[in-house]
Amino acid sequence: MCEEQTVSLVDVLQEDEELEEEASAVLAGSDSDHCSYPQGYVKRQxxxxxxxxxxxxxxxxxxCLACSYKCHExxxxxxxxxxxxxxxxCGNGKFKDLQCxxxxxxxxxxxLNKYSQNFFGSYCTCGRPYPDPDDQVEDEMIQCVVCEDWLHGRxxxxxxxDGVELQEMICxxxxxxxxxxxxxxAHLAGPGAAATTAAAQQRADESDANRPPVATQVEEAVEPSPKRPRREAExxxxxxxxxxxAREAxxxxxxxxxxxxxxxxxxxxxxxxxxxxxGVSFLLDESDTVLAYENKGKSSERTQQGSDPLMSALDNLNRVQQLEIIHGYNDMKSELKDFLQTFAAEGKVVTSDDIHHFFEQQSEKRRRESCT
Known part of the structure; x- marks a missing residue:
């Protein structure tokens, strides 16, 4: 039996859902219909x-995302x-001929906005665009969590x-x-950092345990007045x-x-x-991370989608029906990819109207094929 026939349609769709989830994680936390300006300085978008x-x-x-669709199509x-x-x-004093x-x-x-070379399409210490048509080296771009610039790994x-996607980087x-x-x-990053930090924390805990309570020390030195407020230890x-x-990195x-x-x-x-x-107080905020933002977006997307009756229905189809749908699905996906590549080549943003138009063309194509 051909190995391709052992592939479940559910597996195919689930794989695509995972890719779509990763691709939409950044956008899922942003509103695609309303300008974010009334929200003020948005924590992350x-x-x-x-x-x-x-x-x-x-x-x-x-x-913002919505303005990129509605005002800069x-x-x-x-x-x-x-x-x-x-x-x-969008549309403020920096735009001469455009109103939001x-x-x-x-x-x-x-x-209060902060800007960098990224806003002019330049990245990294090399100041090159991304993607760079003149760069033949395959290299991932990693974002610094402080300046938020993107740098080539090299x-x-x-x-x-390894596992860089789960770690934050500071350039x-x-x-x-x-x-x-x-x-x-010197204590938190690099090999052995966790053990060193634990040892340092244990020494600090032991020191605190052997140290008399602050209130006891004060009472032994001077009898406090009933009207004198006690100061909490810093x-x-x-x-x-x-x-x-004295550990140096x-x-x-x-x-x-x-x-x-x-x-x-x-x-x-x-x-x-x-x-x-x-200007780096945000480092104390664990919800500031891009990973936290993406997880929030993914969770929101799942909540909106709810249970998918299509996935349940597919399990009840026989093998021939599933294979027919797989081939039709792959044909549609290939045509959609070609359709989207034209937008990427021209640097255009794909709108919901463009997607609706594509599927209208697909419907018309199927009607013509059914009549022949």
């Missing part, structure tokens, strides 16, 4: 830059993946670890701007404890951080102030 309206040499600007767009704390610029169709009343500028100054430039991160890197600084451990190259590393950062008053001053 999918963004685009329009090379047609704001070309290189002008002011950088970013537009047919334009040359750069897909920026996601950015944090950004407010949609979804939310025309906007401030002249969004002063330009990180370090080896890319060398951002590490140097925030040198205190090297202290954490929590010890984990960063200082790690510095005292080589201060060069990007750093890859293990899962849940953010929860191990010190949250004492001094460290919070340091993070705030450096």
């Amino acid at each position: 999918a963004l685009y830059a329009c090379n047609t309206c704001t070309p290189k040499g002008g002011e950088a600007a970013g537009v 047919g334009h040359d767009l750069f897909e920026l993946y996601t950015k944090r704390n950004f407010r949609c610029d 169709k979804l939310h025309p009343e906007k401030d002249e500028f969004n002063t 330009h990180l100054g370090c080896s890319v670890p 060398e430039a951002c590490m140097k701007k925030n040198p205190f991160l090297w202290v954490y890197a 929590p010890s600084c984990r960063l200082e404890e790690l510095q005292a451990a 080589e201060r060069r190259g990007a750093v890859f951080w293990p899962s849940a590393w953010r929860c191990r950062l010190c949250r004492c008053g001094a460290c919070r102030a340091r993070l705030s001053e450096a």
Whole structure:
């Protein structure tokens, strides 16, 4: 029996669903129908830059998912993946001849937005576009969680670890701007980091256990007045404890951080102030991660879809019927791929109207075939 005949249609559809889930994870957390501007500086959303309206040499600007569909259809767009704390610029003072169709009343500028070379289609330390037609080297792009630029794996100054999709990366430039991160890197990142951190935490716990309670120390020294408020002890600084451990990391190259590393950062008053001053307070927020955003989008997508009666019905078809549907499905998928490639080649955004038009053509094609 041909091996192809052993493939279940359910397996085929489930594989496609997994690919679609991965592809739509970034968009699922963003609204495709309404401009995000009224929400203010959105914690994280999918963004685009329009090379047609704001070309290189002008002011950088970013537009939300809905505006990329409704206001910039047919334009040359750069897909920026996601950015944090950004407010949609579509139609504001940075756009000379375009008014937002979804939310025309906007401030002249969004002063808290942060921009980078990405908004002009340049990435990495090499400043090249992506995809790069002149680059023949197959290399993945990895996003820095601080500056949110995308860098080629070969330009990180370090080896890319296995399971990189589950780790966050901070590029060398951002590490140097925030040198205190090297202290954490020596204990949290790289081989043996978890064991070292556990040992350091055990020493700290043992030290706390042997230390008399703060209130007892005060009472032994001075009898407190009933009217004198007791001051709570300031929590010890984990960063200082790690510095005292005198473990140094080589201060060069990007750093890859293990899962849940953010929860191990010190949250004492001094460290919070340091993070705030450096503009990286978001590192204390585990829900800030792209992975958390994507998981939220996937979960929302599943909730909206609910149970799929089509999958249940397919299980009840006989083998011949399933094979006929598989062939028809593969033909349709191939034609849809060719249809979408024309948009990719021209840098155009695919709208829901385009997809509806495609399936209308498919229906007309099937009607003609049934009449012959």
